[in-house]
Amino acid sequence: MLTVYSDAHQAHHAKQELIGGQFQPAFDTPQRAVNIIERVAEVGLGRIVTPEAHGTAPALRVHSSRFIEFLRTAWSEWHAKKGDSDAIPLIWPSRTLRDIEPRDIEGRLGYFCADAGTPITAGTWKMVQAGIDVACTAADALQRGDRAVFAATRPPGHHAGKELFLGYCYVNFAAVAAQRLIDQGNRRVAVLDVDYHHGNGTQEIFYDRSDVLFVSIHADTRDVFPFFLGHADETGTADGEGFNLNLPQALGTGWNSGYAQALQQALERIEAFRPDCLVVSLGVDTYELDPIGQLALRCEDYAEIGKSIRSLALPTCFVMEGGYMVDHVGINAVEVLRGYESA
Ligand code: OKP
C-alpha cells in the first residue's frame, strides 16, 4: 500500500491545551505523525511518497472561501495584535446570540472555531496546506488505479465543517479526499469513520447529499466530545435522507461487547450503498489505553478492523485521524493497514 506523507505538519506545535481547567501539554503532537510514518517504514508497508502541491482549490469544494481565507490569514492578524501566544477564542456565537461575522480577530476566532482546544499558531496554515496536499495526492493514486492508499495526515480533520474548526481539526481531509473522488467521476463514495470521536464535520458537509454516504462508529456524544452532533437519530436531510448512519457506542465498549457488531452493521450499510470507492477516517483513539478515549479496543483488534474493511473489496483511501497514546498510535494505525493488506 502506498503512503503519502509530508513532514510539513511539524510546523504546527501547540504550546499547551486547556483540559479540565488546567493547561497541559497538547495531545496532538508532531511526534504522533512521526511515529506513524516510522512504523509504516518499519513494517515495510510499501512506498512512501511526498505529496504534490494542490493549493486551496480542493478544500474550497467542501469549505467556504471566507473560512479558508480566515484560516490562511488568522495568524498574521492575531500576531500583529497579540504577539507570539497561540490564537484561541474565548467567546462564541452560542445558541441565543446572533450569526454575525465580527470584524475583530478575537470575534472572528469565536465565529469560526467551536472550542478552546484548537489553537492557531505560526505554522498552522503550513500544516493544513500539507494535509490538503496529502489527501489529494492519495485520492489521485486511488483514481489512477491503486487498490488502497494511506494518507498519513496530521492533524485529524473530521471535526472540521464547512465553516467551522474544532477538536484539533482545521480542514476536513477525509471530506476533501471524498469530494475529490466524486469530482474525478466516481458516482458514489462511502466514508467510514472509525475514530473514537464522532466526525461531526464530515457529517455536516455531506448531510444533504446522496452521493456520499457517511457511517460513523464512535463514543456516544451524549457523554463525550463533540457533544452537539453524532446521535443515532441523525439520518440525513433532503436528498441525503437515509445516507447518514451514526452508531454511537457506550463508554467502555470493546471488540466483543459491541464494537465488532457495530462494524458489521456499518459494513452492511456501505455494501448496500454500492459505492465506487471508500474513504476511511482512521482514528485509533478507540484504544483501551488512549488518554482521551474511553472505548476498549486492543492492539489485535486493529488488524481485524482492517480485514473487515477489506471484505468490502473497494478501492480504499485511509485518512489518518486521532490516536493519542503516542507510543501506540503508529502500531495500531499500521495494524489496520496490515490487516487490510493481509486479507
Ligand atoms: C480529535 B479527533 C477531552 C477533550 C477532548 C478534543 C478532542 C479532539 C479529538 N477531555 N477535546 O477526533 O481525534
Ligand code: ZN
Ligand atoms: Zn478522535
